[in-house]
Amino acid sequence: MRAVLLSAFGEPDRLATAEWPVPEPGPDDILIRTAGAGVNPVDLQTRAGQHAAHSKVELPMVLGWDVAGTVVEVGARVRRFAPGDPVVAMSAQMATGRGTYADHVVVAADIAAPAPRSIALADAAALPLAGLTADQALDLLDTPPGGTLLVTGAAGAVGGFVVQLAVARGLRVLAVARARDEALLKELGAERVVTDETIPRGAADALVETAGLPGAIAGVRDGGTAISIVPTRPPLTERGIDVRMSFVEQDGTRLARLVGLVDEGTLTVRVAERLDFSAAAEAHRRLAAGGVRGKLVLVPAR
Ligand SMILES: NC(=O)c1ccc[n+]([C@@H]2O[C@H](COP(=O)([O-])OP(=O)(O)OC[C@H]3O[C@@H](n4cnc5c(N)ncnc54)[C@H](OP(=O)(O)O)[C@@H]3O)[C@@H](O)[C@H]2O)c1
Known part of the structure; x- marks a missing residue:
């Protein structure tokens, strides 16, 4: 071959x-x-x-x-x-x-x-890979529906799935992306789109960090949660925020569930x-x- x-x-x-x-x-x-x-x-x-x-x-x-x-x-x-x-x-x-x-x-x-x-x-x-990474990272959050999630690299492969899956879980998404990606992020379900320079301080209950922007933790409220998938640039814990790393794992059952979300139109590939x-x-x-x-x-x- x-x-x-x-x-x-x-x-x-x-x-x-x-x-x-x-x-x-x-x-x-x-x-x-x-x-x-x-x-x-x-x-x-x-x-x-x-x-x-x-x-x-x-x-x-x-x-x-x-x-x-x-x-x-x-x-x-x-x-x-x-x-x-x-x-x-x-x-x-x-x-x-x-x-x-x-x-x-x-x-x-x-x-x-x-x-x-x-x-x-x-x-x-x-x-x-991107779908499993996004879904497994979201599983580490304890934010109830209605809570606000800050997502960095939101226009990226993993970030785009995090945005869509978070919305499907009832979270409100504050997306960090390039200015030119605002319309794309709105289409994926983000409520608000900001750049890395305009992240509102303490505005989110939790963060999923996919862009190697550890400073984005400033956007999380005191005592919130931050999940990073970028091991070379982890955010440092501050203000009682629970910081964790997430590493993707193989999981056929979860992948089948994501496929179901694609076929029902909830998840865009x-x-x-x-x-x-x-x-x-x-x-x-x-x-x-x-x-x-x-x-x-x-x-x-x-
Ligand atoms: N822990 C794990 O298990 C795991 C699993 C999958 C991926 N990862 C890691 O996660 C990262 C993301 O993976 P991916 O597949 O999603 O990559 P990707 O598709 O390249 O997405 C990264 C996104 O971040 C954006 N970005 C970077 N800096 C930015 C900034 N300052 N402001 C706004 N947006 C910014 C990029 O925009 P531009 O293209 O415009 O730069 C891109 O849209 C990689 O480092 C990868 O190695 C880890």
Whole structure:
């Protein structure tokens, strides 16, 4: 099969398409023919070698956590899926070595979910990592419905899902985004949109921080809650605010629930562009440059 291989850590031009063996599913696994693979910041960090010290995955490696595609083979113990089923999954490449920038991907069946029926299969690759991250971060909040949530990076992949899922949970969203993203955030359900320089002090009960803006904690009331997903720039505790980190985990049941929200129209999946596997380096450069709205999705050449 064709895969995007990383043979040495470094700049985006280290990524190149090459022949690579089709992975073999174990008894609890499914083999997926890839329709789309989402590009995430963690892929850029892994490519640059930033996770080399705490990941056992060795070079050469296939990058990518997000996959949407069709099941082509199931392991002997798998009952949930059958060949032909459209599915989505988050492979957690850094831990499992199962990269999704490839024609075929193997994942454990219990971390996969049926794909949404209401959007194109390739585009569904924009959901798993960012959607699970957003939903799991929101679970750490104890803010009751009607409370105000400050969301940084609200126009980003994770932030956009945090906004929508928070609104679905009955929270009022105060979004921090670039000035040009105000209309987008209103569409996603934010009540008010501010920039990083105009965050009102103490206005929110809680914060979900996705942009690496630790100073945004100033927008949280005394004794509130702050959840960060950016471990390199955590907010420091102040004024009795409970600060916690959140790290995404594989969860097929939760992913299936998010798919349900997509199909009922509660959750919008935003895709900026589909690019061929051969343009993986360009996708990495574009994501690093900022300004991408919606996820870049890599698709195999057919
Ligand atoms: N802990 C975990 O498990 C976990 C899981 C997923 C992601 N992450 C991390 O979370 C972060 C976000 O991921 P993502 O996929 O959502 O990335 P993303 O799609 O690139 O979103 C980041 C957003 O933050 C915005 N932003 C940055 N600085 C800003 C500022 N000063 N004012 C307003 N907006 C600003 C960016 O806008 P521009 O594009 O205009 O710069 C972008 O819209 C990354 O650092 C990623 O590594 C962690």
